[in-house]
Amino acid sequence: MAVLNRVLRLRAASSFSVRSFRSSSFLNSETDLKASSSVIAQNSLPLQRDVKDRNVQWVFLGCPGVGKGTYASRLSTLLGVPHIATGDLVRDELSSSGPFALQLAEVVNQGKLVSDEIIINLLSKRLEASAAKGETGFILDGFPRTIRQAEILEGVTDIDLVVNLKLREEALLAKCLGRRICSECGGNYNVACIDIKGEDGKPGMYMAPLLPPPHCASKLITRSDDTEEVVKERLRIYNDKSQPVEGFYCSRGKLLEFDLPGGIPESWPKLLRALNLEDHEDKQSAAA
Secondary structure, three states, X not given: OHHHHHHHHHXXXXXXXXXXXXXXXXXXXXXXXXXXXXXHHHHOOOOEEEHHHOOOEEEEEOOOOOOHXXXXXXXXXXHOOOXXXXXXXXXXXXXXXXXXXHHHHHHHXXXXXXOHHHHHHHHHHHHXXXXXXXXXXXXXXXXXXXXXXXXXXXXXXXXXXXXXXXOOHHHHHHHXXXXXXXXXXXXXXXXXXXXXXXXXXXXXEEEOOEOOOHHHHOOEEOOOOXXXXXXXXXXXXXXXXXXXXXXXXXXXXXXXXXXXXXXXXXXXXXXXXXXXXXXXXXXXXXXX
16 A cells, blocks of 8 residues: 555656647646655655646546446557556456466456455556656556545545446447457457447447457457356446445546447547547548
8 A cells, every 4th residue: 555655646746748738628727746755855846736737647437348448548549648457457467477366366257346455556566667667647447446446546646537438238248248359469359249229219329349350360269257147247246336436536526427329430539529639640540
């Protein structure tokens, strides 16, 4: 815990924007970044920084499989900040035979939430690595998942915005069961073709499959925890324990709720408009 506190305070005190960024209407105009006197002395920085003078510090919320990683990764590239996904941190730990590997394997295979202590330790190591590389700002994906985690994060850094992605449960279940990974290159794909007809006043929804290139097609594998039983249990746990986090950030005026209207081609430009951002490269690709 002390390590996470120290790292986040250091990042809050030393975060500067390395590129121009037009702040959205959801961002606070000022932030009071608190740090210990030793950190301030070391970095020779004032206690307060305007948000426009540092990279964004955002959080992505949403049920497992909703697409947090996809959209957080795209925004990470667009804004020039690291995308830190706790799910990736857990999988990296599992594959590295680290100190938590055996404990994590049992938890993940049962569809349960990983303990706060393990997540905080993994996140702490990742933030230390980011600080060592001179990275500033971040987009957190998968953290915080509980009120306790949100309070820890709130106590050590100032989150600018929390984006809560939402998707219909039937589409969410189909997406999770359709996920595939290339066993050779590690690429993520989805074989599910979701076509929900509109009824009872609800609009229809279409999400095309994200199919692999030919050289990956024969190497696809399914994650061990992507079974219908485990996915439903994962969603139940999220609803019971993680949704109160939405209220935590809503009460602080930091929550932006975004209902995904479909797949990436439809959802991405609408999400950018909601965030008051523009993706010039995406526009150029569309015009080409």
